[in-house]
Amino acid sequence: MSIITKLALAASLATALSSAALAQDISGKVVGFSQIGSESGWRAAETSVTRQEAEARGVDLKFADAQQKQENQIKAIRGFIAQGVDAILVAPVVATGWDEVLTEAKEAEIPVVLLDRGVDAPEDLYLTSVASDQVEEGRVAGQWLVDTVGAEDCKVVELQGTVGSTPAINRKQGFEEAIAGHDNITIARSQTGDFTRSKGKEVMEGFIKAENGGADICAVYAHNDDMAVGAIQAIKDAGLKPGTDILVVSIDAVPDIFTAIAAGEANATVELTPNMAGPAFDVLAAYWADGTEPEKFIITESKLYTSADDPAGEYERRKDLGY
């Protein structure tokens, strides 16, 4: 199945889900949300999108910021149980140590939905988990490159995330899976840019020197948008045109990359959606309506954005989310 049909299917599925949710009115329900904290721009955006999604559905959202501590999350969940909320959303800070508090929630018959990360606990203790598929993100980025360069030879340089981090490992794996079998595309160099702009720029400068002043590089694949923004500056400093001389593809879809795409300096980004709460509210609506048990793992869509997807508009939509 090609990526396009997959995306189309996912999109129609999403439409079906959201229209189902509109049919079932969940306004007036009280939902507790235990958020990890606000350590990154994406996390802040997730919090604002969750509030928006709750407001759009008329849900009364009780928000608790755990400031990166599991004990705070456990306290918050116990608080929600004591208040008798209708459901609880948790973005768990770590994977272990949840059995006890999840059991308490189950005994109180409050459904729990995990957002963004999983936990090591028996599956019957929570309703479902909503998360992105990081390998798929890499795959979508790789597939975009495969479709774009066609049969031409293409030397790719890769800016990895922090060495050993899960997103770096998964996004690398997905990209390699997508380009496997296309011998015209090779990863010539791969180094870590630590997910930061300045390291992304520094590493790209090195790559350009090492690859014949950048003339040999056909594309740069960055594990996140921030490194891509740094790389774009390095490409410009070397007297080349990012987006034309060197293709730029990255992951996350933060506002600044849309500015670059709109200016023609970046080509594509794969969205790590901050909207984990929307699908969570949808399954809760179905569960409350007729007891529908959702699947245990709901994977959010890894949507590809290019210059054809109104980058200026996407920037406007995202700039106030807290990225």
Next chain:
Amino acid sequence: MMRRILGQLANPQLLALAGVLLINWLLFPNFFRITWQDGRLFGSLIDVLNRGAPVAILAIGMVGVIATKGVDLSVGAVMAMAGAVAATLVVAGYPAPIAVAAALTVGLLCGLWNGFLVAVLDIQPIVATLVLMVAGRGIAQLITQGFIVTFNDPVLIFIGTGSFLGLPMAAVIAIVLLVIVTLLVRKTALGLFIEAVGVNRAAASLAGIRSRMLLLYVYGLSGLCAAIAGIIVAGDIRGADANNAGLWLELDAILAVVIGGTSLLGGRFSVPLAVVGAIIIQAMNTGILVSGFPPEFNLIVKAGLIFLVLIIQSPLAGRLFPARLRPVQEARK
């Protein structure tokens, strides 16, 4: 005369730098190729100068602090604060000179605060500056409210990425600072006072040196240098990244000073050699980037090379050198 210059050139730091550059050249034959492009020099060696400049500037401030038997752990956080202040002000519409002046003032005040804790309250430097290391980054995050504050101000961008006489602006700033600070400590008695306080503060005070003022000066200079580095780093990426700007760079700065032959126990110090230390560190970083090693090896390769450099300048190795080639502290004893 010729012999003296040759003798100075043969010190362990410059030998180590030559060694690292040689390894880079072996791994990547085009390492020394420099071309002229868009009105500036372009090449790996220029990258080393440009990328090494922030740590070199930190090291220029740090070396004075370490010579007084202190240490300044807060410089990375001060960088983040200075960058955040400059970026937020230009985004709010203030002219660049005011933003730069405000950022430098913040750096100076941070340095003086450290100096106050060390000199007046007699808190141990590692603890005193740890306070600002932790709090400073938090303050920077408060200033930027967790965003990367992106700006388009031409002056700030010029400080970070511009060039002067073909050299990157960051390197030019580092060279100017190096010359000023070296003249300041070596052409006046200031350097001698710093060494005296580092060797024995009580004795120095009894000898008539106003050690409190002196400590305030050196910590203030360190804060000021950190602010300059912070403005450069922000200008370089056209944005203030409070979470990552200057992260762990205090350790690189301390390492640069130590590679430069200054003892953590205070006393004799050399500003130019600390800068050479910073360039050695950056030459290694750039070498790893162009060599094509998998990133998993970065830290091991770096640690191995640093280990070698430190062995070359250990007292044991020093005895193997002829007297005139020994490291600074050995030869002058």
